[in-house]
Amino acid sequence: MIIGVLKETQEGDNRVSITPKIAQQLIGKGFEVNVEEHAGANSSYKNSDYSQVGAQIRSKEDLFNTSDILIRINNFDTKELELLKKGQIVMAQLFHKLHPQHMEIISKRGATAFSMDAIPRISRAQDMDVLSSQNNLAGYKAVIKGANEMTKIFPLMMTAAGTISPARVLIYGIGVAGLQAIATAKRLGAIVEATDIRTETKEQAESLGAKFIMVDNSGEESEGGYAKEASEDYAKRQKEAVNKSLFKADLVITTAMVPGRKAPVLITEEQVSHMQNGAVIIDLAAAQGGNCEISVMNETINKYGVKVIGTTMAPHSVSTNASDLYAKNTFNFLVHLTHDKNLKWDLEDQITEETLIVKDGEIRKS
Amino acid sequence: MIIGVLKETQEGDNRVSITPKIAQQLIGKGFEVNVEEHAGANSSYKNSDYSQVGAQIRSKEDLFNTSDILIRINNFDTKELELLKKGQIVMAQLFHKLHPQHMEIISKRGATAFSMDAIPRISRAQDMDVLSSQNNLAGYKAVIKGANEMTKIFPLMMTAAGTISPARVLIYGIGVAGLQAIATAKRLGAIVEATDIRTETKEQAESLGAKFIMVDNSGEESEGGYAKEASEDYAKRQKEAVNKSLFKADLVITTAMVPGRKAPVLITEEQVSHMQNGAVIIDLAAAQGGNCEISVMNETINKYGVKVIGTTMAPHSVSTNASDLYAKNTFNFLVHLTHDKNLKWDLEDQITEETLIVKDGEIRKS
Amino acid sequence: MNLTLDIIYLIATITFIYGLKYLGHPETAKKGNLIAAFGMGIAIVGTLFLHDLVVPTFTYVLIIAAIAVGTVLGWIIALKVQMTKMPELVSLFNGFGGASATIIGLVEFNKSIGDPTQTTTTMAAIIIGSITFSGSVVAWGKLNGTMKSLIRLPKYNLINNVVILGLIVFAAYFVWSSSSSQPLLYLLLFVALVYGVLFVIPIGGADMPVVISLLNSLTGIAAAITGILYSNMVMIVGGILVGSAGLILTFAMCKAMNRSLFSVIFGAFGSTQAVAGSQSVKGDIKHATVSDVAILMNYSQRVIFVPGYGLAVAQAQHAIHELEQLLESKGVQVKYAIHPVAGRMPGHMNVLLAESNVEYNKLAEMDDVNPEFKNTDVVFVVGANDVVNPAAHNDPSSPIYGMPILEAADAKQIIVNKRSMNPGYAGIENELFYNPKNSMLFGDAKTVIQSLISELKGM
Amino acid sequence: MNLTLDIIYLIATITFIYGLKYLGHPETAKKGNLIAAFGMGIAIVGTLFLHDLVVPTFTYVLIIAAIAVGTVLGWIIALKVQMTKMPELVSLFNGFGGASATIIGLVEFNKSIGDPTQTTTTMAAIIIGSITFSGSVVAWGKLNGTMKSLIRLPKYNLINNVVILGLIVFAAYFVWSSSSSQPLLYLLLFVALVYGVLFVIPIGGADMPVVISLLNSLTGIAAAITGILYSNMVMIVGGILVGSAGLILTFAMCKAMNRSLFSVIFGAFGSTQAVAGSQSVKGDIKHATVSDVAILMNYSQRVIFVPGYGLAVAQAQHAIHELEQLLESKGVQVKYAIHPVAGRMPGHMNVLLAESNVEYNKLAEMDDVNPEFKNTDVVFVVGANDVVNPAAHNDPSSPIYGMPILEAADAKQIIVNKRSMNPGYAGIENELFYNPKNSMLFGDAKTVIQSLISELKGM
Amino acid sequence: MQILEFIKDNLHLIYILILSVFIGVEVIKNIPAVLHTPLMSGANALSGVVIVGAILVMLQADPTDYIALTLGFMAVVLGILNVVGGFVVTDRMLQMFKKKKQ
Amino acid sequence: MQILEFIKDNLHLIYILILSVFIGVEVIKNIPAVLHTPLMSGANALSGVVIVGAILVMLQADPTDYIALTLGFMAVVLGILNVVGGFVVTDRMLQMFKKKKQ
Numbered sequence A, B: 001m002i003i004g005v006l007k008e009t010q011e012g013d014n015r016v017s018i019t020p021k022i023a024q025q026l027i028g029k030g031f032e033v034n035v036e037e038h039a040g041a042n043s044s045y046k047n048s049d050y051s052q053v054g055a056q057i058r059s060k061e062d063l064f065n066t067s068d069i070l071i072r073i074n075n076f077d078t079k080e081l082e083l084l085k086k087g088q089i090v091m092a093q094l095f096h097k098l099h100p101q102h103m104e105i106i107s108k109r110g111a112t113a114f115s116m117d118a119i120p121r122i123s124r125a126q127d128m129d130v131l132s133s134q135n136n137l138a139g140y141k142a143v144i145k146g147a148n149e150m151t152k153i154f155p156l157m158m159t160a161a162g163t164i165s166p167a168r169v170l171i172y173g174i175g176v177a178g179l180q181a182i183a184t185a186k187r188l189g190a191i192v193e194a195t196d197i198r199t200e201t202k203e204q205a206e207s208l209g210a211k212f213i214m215v216d217n218s219g220e221e222s223e224g225g226y227a228k229e230a231s232e233d234y235a236k237r238q239k240e241a242v243n244k245s246l247f248k249a250d251l252v253i254t255t256a257m258v259p260g261r262k263a264p265v266l267i268t269e270e271q272v273s274h275m276q277n278g279a280v281i282i283d284l285a286a287a288q289g290g291n292c293e294i295s296v297m298n299e300t301i302n303k304y305g306v307k308v309i310g311t312t313m314a315p316h317s318v319s320t321n322a323s324d325l326y327a328k329n330t331f332n333f334l335v336h337l338t339h340d341k342n343l344k345w346d347l348e349d350q351i352t353e354e355t356l357i358v359k360d361g362e363i364r365k366s
Numbered sequence C, D: 001m002n003l004t005l006d007i008i009y010l011i012a013t014i015t016f017i018y019g020l021k022y023l024g025h026p027e028t029a030k031k032g033n034l035i036a037a038f039g040m041g042i043a044i045v046g047t048l049f050l051h052d053l054v055v056p057t058f059t060y061v062l063i064i065a066a067i068a069v070g071t072v073l074g075w076i077i078a079l080k081v082q083m084t085k086m087p088e089l090v091s092l093f094n095g096f097g098g099a100s101a102t103i104i105g106l107v108e109f110n111k112s113i114g115d116p117t118q119t120t121t122t123m124a125a126i127i128i129g130s131i132t133f134s135g136s137v138v139a140w141g142k143l144n145g146t147m148k149s150l151i152r153l154p155k156y157n158l159i160n161n162v163v164i165l166g167l168i169v170f171a172a173y174f175v176w177s178s179s180s181s182q183p184l185l186y187l188l189l190f191v192a193l194v195y196g197v198l199f200v201i202p203i204g205g206a207d208m209p210v211v212i213s214l215l216n217s218l219t220g221i222a223a224a225i226t227g228i229l230y231s232n233m234v235m236i237v238g239g240i241l242v243g244s245a246g247l248i249l250t251f252a253m254c255k256a257m258n259r260s261l262f263s264v265i266f267g268a269f270g271s272t273q274a275v276a277g278s279q280s281v282k283g284d285i286k287h288a289t290v291s292d293v294a295i296l297m298n299y300s301q302r303v304i305f306v307p308g309y310g311l312a313v314a315q316a317q318h319a320i321h322e323l324e325q326l327l328e329s330k331g332v333q334v335k336y337a338i339h340p341v342a343g344r345m346p347g348h349m350n351v352l353l354a355e356s357n358v359e360y361n362k363l364a365e366m367d368d369v370n371p372e373f374k375n376t377d378v379v380f381v382v383g384a385n386d387v388v389n390p391a392a393h394n395d396p397s398s399p400i401y402g403m404p405i406l407e408a409a410d411a412k413q414i415i416v417n418k419r420s421m422n423p424g425y426a427g428i429e430n431e432l433f434y435n436p437k438n439s440m441l442f443g444d445a446k447t448v449i450q451s452l453i454s455e456l457k458g459m
Numbered sequence E, F: 001m002q003i004l005e006f007i008k009d010n011l012h013l014i015y016i017l018i019l020s021v022f023i024g025v026e027v028i029k030n031i032p033a034v035l036h037t038p039l040m041s042g043a044n045a046l047s048g049v050v051i052v053g054a055i056l057v058m059l060q061a062d063p064t065d066y067i068a069l070t071l072g073f074m075a076v077v078l079g080i081l082n083v084v085g086g087f088v089v090t091d092r093m094l095q096m097f098k099k100k101k102q
């Protein structure tokens, strides 16, 4: 079975889906691994690092022609998908609900698609869970980026030249990214507040030293640890509860998402206009439409004295770690799917079932 | 007595020497305070903030014409100095030893110069000590910037997708900036090592959780808590002792300086070439020539897979705090120098004596 | 009496005091036992030889034969018994002591007739001695499994109280009437024996140690009373010491079990409930006290901490670091086993423990540490649950089936600290808690660890 | 003797035991004192009225007058005396007790002649009683300042030993000869009194408390011996209790002062050295023990911590946070006063205390906290030095002159913890350490704070 | 009021009893829970001090009074069982407190 | 060997003495240093129990034996001074342990 590792094409994404170490492990398991030229360059992995462990360096074209499984982190574009051959498998974060047209093409080509973002959040799938592994880094990096952008420092300091009051950090959404953001901001000495629609996150936030801003969520639903879309009424209550903190905050990090939907708008332009001069907002939900009304993906907007940074890029900027984790997740996923180098197609298995979006041209999920 | 607060002209410096709060305090003491237009803009202070507390907003020309004391953080250039009038006082970080030609002009114009960088490191002058207050922020920001530039994260994390080993941070020079860098890196979870020519810094570094790399410093001198220039022999011993750590480091922060001299070169190009792929060097001594051979002030050099960032800019990027502290230092200094709005010219006093570089045209220090 | 014997008794008494005192501290307990045994030895030998009586050789031979038989028997039994059977053996031995006191009372009864003080004393010796005897034997049988653990008679409280009152009246009659009737005496003996049985039979198996301690205290009192018969100081003081120390110990044991003495003896219903509370389909769970765990750790060579989400909730990171350092300073090797998904976010335990400056090289990854558990004396699971749940291996229907876990069950002894029997994140029961090698140490992690620290510091 | 009196004595004895026991814990000490006083009261009243003697009214009147006079006098003196003068008063009272025993011995001497046991007893009462008396009076004089603190006779050890040996031989002569010579008796008395003086006079002023405790223990023994004269149980048991407890206390006091009893009594030279070690031009420094400071804090309302560089060196940030929380849980208000240049870098204390999660609102800036010191019961300076050095105000020649400091000296009580008398960063001496309100608590900050925590937890 | 009489006659004994109770209590309180069982066992061995009484019974028995001798014999055997067995079991229980390390 | 004689005659007394010493020691050990002085003072008051002896001296004195009466009088005064003064001073010392808070 030949695995083709593609270089990421998305602007600014420095990751690679398979690192030399994992390539070696795959080869050890009997797979053949071909890697696109310079695929690892931005994550500090050279072509030679791959060839040393026994992988072949190939052109992109070659990979599309010869691979049984094509692996990448980010979604494919239409042109690329048109190159697929019958029986070929693609494995990436396809976000199939947001991109049904892509599934159509794959189906048309008679190919197969596994979507990494669809790995279920169950205990035994934790080591394949790319959302967790990448969001975790995103949470860390959002704080570092925020601290770098701010014109203030995080910790309280009582010095001979006066006292610097600690930065106030406000976090929306206490999922994986939110929790790591809390931990990181707290470590640096900030006063951290956080809120989430799921009240069970209160204890978790507090266990990391944040103050939880409780918003009455009666009437709201959640499912399997995921939030569902919030009602307008909830949004109003949330604003009332959080505004006081928002208007004092030096750094705001938003991570609120609802799987398969546009991210909820939690900070309106009007709210931004009341924020402190010099405050920074890092919107990690920007790619899903953003939690802040004025955020734009991959841009820094300066408005009302506030810097609004729209990004999901945080993990990309810690590309070495992000690639290592992603590759390990992929490896675990491949090991789970296969037996003695061959796919098991075990549709009884929840992980296979939920990630297998298109099977030999048949669209199974939409 | 009229104080003129000039806007900083140096590229990228967002600070302001007097903040609205301090302006108010000076006015309270009977001074008249005139502020150049938009002087505080980059530190989030608007013109209106100043006028609200009773300061006048003036043009730069006006300030030069009317002020008794002209205040700025950074050095003046020759053209500006030519505008000085007899009896006028300038107060800034003049670094007179590095810029004797500036002193000549001031002397020629019959003006007076106080250099803020010359404030002695004695206990009662601590609240005027701008080097301490600014270097402290520099130490913090160097780590944040480094963390932002790195493709790895700082803390150890044992996750389902594998273990991320903690970042290794190496710090040269354990003065004020070095100590704060240690503290900040340690907070974020890095393994921190540090070295200094003054062995008394060992206990200090360890009190903040860093491992001290001891270099035999027999034969080296130091004076009043400051290092003197190191011998070549010391430099050799230092390389031997530190190289092992240097070549494993993910982030290196250099802060070593010798007052009134070029900063010592601690990392040669040859050493850089042995460093890890992806490592980052932040050279805080870049303005004084740099501790790293290949660093260039205000530039990011990518060489041998290592990012070398030359900067003293760190405090500027946390301009709000930096301005607050600098202004407070200046205020304390002014209060110390004056009695009932008039300068005391108390040359018996160590602080006045050491900071008064040019007095009414007479150059007192060189 | 002989002066040398007096002095020997005095010395024996002092060894008893020191013996008890030293038995109260782990470091000195062994020494204390030996000291007391030495004192007992000289008292026995002194009694045998230092007297002013004319004793025929036959009697001497008999006595020495009796001592020899008893010594050899006692020694062998004591050495042969399994560790786990020791409590019932103690109970049995205690019963023998009571029987001995009873016999002395019976023999002395005739001599005492007429002297009310002496009669009172013999009566007391007989009654207390035989209650201890039969009670201890029942307790032994229960612990042994020979007897059904819980036998409940209707209105047993009432019956018991009537019997004991009857006994007292009966004894008073003897004192008052100066009767010397042997049949009546044996009736008294019989009733006392019956009372002993009645007293112990309704008490639950889990409460047996308390009862044994109480009976033990009674034997001490019986010995003291017999001592009064002979004005023998070592018996009097020794007996009283055992009596009072035993009583205090009984209360301490009740306290450690969170029960009152009253509820142990009378509230046998309460007792069943309490036992039921910690029972489940999976079996019994065992409780440990802070001092148990402290001593266990103190005398271990290798300890592994398994931190989980509860450690974060309790904010016990500083406390556990202090515990680790304390143990290390006592020569115990300590490691933290970090499960990749312990806590609620990736790296949660790392963030937590870094805060309290736990050294990175003390943190072991799951795959590295799993083979080490079997060489570990104590694994201390604090606020963790799912990450040590064997259901991940055994139970395909469990939501965590297939997840790798920390193999805490391989260790020689497991201690789990959490606040209750509530499940963790996955919401499922944990069989590990019912593992025979496991004891639960309930309480908030921070409080518990801090108590462990103070306990350990006192050692 | 009267049975009721016996029972009263028994009860009194028990109150004495409880009294001593309770006096050992701060919470119960007051109660203990009252219980013991109650026991003493009933013993006295019982003795007065429950006897089978025929006593003329005159004698009664005399006794009651004596009691009245003594009670009123004792009460008034005890209430009037200044707090600081209490130790010498205790010494004086103790001397009175000894004198009382001596007098009893003198009176009973005649009756005892012929009976060696009785004579031995009276001799012992006279000798021990008078040594205590004269010794206590000398101790009182010394503490009082009436007597020069250190009087050294040449070869005093030799002289003392000869005198005490002579006393014993003298007493033995009385027992052996059954002599009834009054002049000889008074000579004995005189020599004993002289010995008491000789015994105490060479001992240094700082060691006086130890000596008083020792003499106190002796008075107890004297009381017990007198008790034997009358076969009086309360005197015997009470006296022995005081004797043994007093001796243990004496050892404890020696230990707390880091001296051996031997060196206190004989090594008077050592004593001067020890005192000299903690002296300086600035005056004396006082030492506090961990338990002193723990109790002080426990009974305070407001405590301020002043952390400095030493806290960072000791890495005691977690410990101090725990101490703070513990005190708060006991209702003590705790704040940290942060000096702007405490430590070695700006914000050093902030970084340090943030690590252990000290709440930001517990940190007070210098200018805000300085006015609060005067309402503070205890200020606890840990590993700080220059930042509380009053030389910054007073000494223009000092390198820190003009630096603002934390006004710790305004607090009611100051405790400074550091490892030695070494100076801090500025390299200068600190007058605060010699402030009469200050006590030094030497030791590594972490160790000291952890000991404070365990001590406080035991309260 | 025989009890009062008894008290009067045995005043010293009563003091001894009361003092012994105090010592028993003081010496045991605050004992760690792991030591409960060994202590119980040790105290049990001590309560075997009745053996002294049993020996006295035999010593004082008329050599022809076979009943007394037999009973005495039993008493001694039982008593010594209690003593020896008790101490040995206690000692075994306390093995666990041997320092394992070196 | 009068001492041995004495021991034999006063066996109970000797037990009482020894037990009392144990209690005295057990009860006091581990006392915190701040309580040293109050305890010393309290023990001092207790040592005033000689007053009982002093009273007995007077009670037993021949009413005409003025020397004995005078000496007894002094003994009583001194003894009661020790007792009353001792307890009152101790009480005052212990004021510092009153909880200031409420």
Ligand SMILES: NC(=O)c1ccc[n+]([C@@H]2O[C@H](COP(=O)([O-])OP(=O)(O)OC[C@H]3O[C@@H](n4cnc5c(N)ncnc54)[C@H](OP(=O)(O)O)[C@@H]3O)[C@@H](O)[C@H]2O)c1
Pocket: A123, C307, C308, C309, C310, C311, C313, C314, C340, C341, C342, C343, C344, C345, C346, C347, C348, C382, C383, C384, C385, C386, C387, C388, C417, C418, C419, C420, C421, C422, C423, C424, C425, C426, C443, C444, C445, C446
């Ligand atoms: N790491 C991640 O990224 C991540 C993310 C999401 C979910 N998870 C899941 O979270 C679980 C983690 O396992 P875990 O063993 O760490 O935690 P866990 O299974 O949730 O168990 C934690 C235990 O701690 C106890 N506890 C809570 N507060 C306590 C306190 N103050 N003192 C003492 N004990 C306390 C609770 O029992 P009591 O209530 O009886 O005290 C609970 O049983 C796994 O199921 C994992 O899949 C992990």
Ligand SMILES: NC(=O)c1ccc[n+]([C@@H]2O[C@H](COP(=O)([O-])OP(=O)(O)OC[C@H]3O[C@@H](n4cnc5c(N)ncnc54)[C@H](OP(=O)(O)O)[C@@H]3O)[C@@H](O)[C@H]2O)c1
Pocket: B123, B126, B132, D307, D308, D309, D310, D311, D313, D314, D340, D341, D342, D343, D344, D345, D346, D347, D348, D382, D383, D384, D385, D386, D387, D388, D417, D418, D419, D420, D421, D422, D423, D424, D425, D426, D443, D444, D445, D446
């Ligand atoms: N904050 C800044 O930016 C900065 C920078 C440079 C210099 N300084 C100077 O540093 C000084 C700071 O004052 P400070 O009061 O914090 O410190 P300090 O005056 O240096 O005193 C620290 C004291 O802590 C004690 N100590 C050290 N290790 C200890 C341990 N393990 N346990 C207990 N005590 C320990 C030392 O006494 P022992 O050795 O007897 O234990 C020492 O006297 C000022 O003079 C300031 O001017 C400050």
Ligand SMILES: NC(=O)c1ccc[n+]([C@@H]2O[C@H](COP(=O)([O-])OP(=O)(O)OC[C@H]3O[C@@H](n4cnc5c(N)ncnc54)[C@H](O)[C@@H]3O)[C@@H](O)[C@H]2O)c1
Pocket: A121, A122, A123, A126, A129, A131, A132, A135, A172, A173, A174, A175, A176, A177, A178, A195, A196, A197, A198, A201, A225, A226, A227, A228, A230, A255, A256, A257, A258, A259, A264, A266, C341, C344
């Ligand atoms: N199987 C496992 O053990 C496992 C592994 C990883 C994550 N998880 C769980 O999965 C869950 C989701 O984690 P995630 O980071 O992927 O979530 P996510 O990225 O989908 O959302 C982030 C957070 O935003 C919150 N949110 C959504 N709408 C909001 C609104 N209107 N206002 C405020 N907050 C809002 C959500 O509740 C969530 O906490 C968590 O409970 C996490 O613990 C479980």
Ligand SMILES: NC(=O)c1ccc[n+]([C@@H]2O[C@H](COP(=O)([O-])OP(=O)(O)OC[C@H]3O[C@@H](n4cnc5c(N)ncnc54)[C@H](O)[C@@H]3O)[C@@H](O)[C@H]2O)c1
Pocket: B121, B122, B123, B126, B129, B131, B132, B135, B172, B173, B174, B175, B176, B177, B178, B195, B196, B197, B198, B201, B225, B226, B227, B228, B230, B255, B256, B257, B258, B259, B264, B266, D344
């Ligand atoms: N009066 C006060 O209380 C006060 C206030 C602030 C700072 N200080 C002291 O002033 C001193 C200097 O602080 P700074 O930050 O201004 O110093 P700096 O910026 O001049 O130098 C930074 C560090 O580099 C070190 N260094 C120089 N040459 C080196 C070499 N070849 N190799 C390795 N290290 C080298 C120096 O020893 C120094 O520690 C410190 O001791 C500091 O504590 C005192």
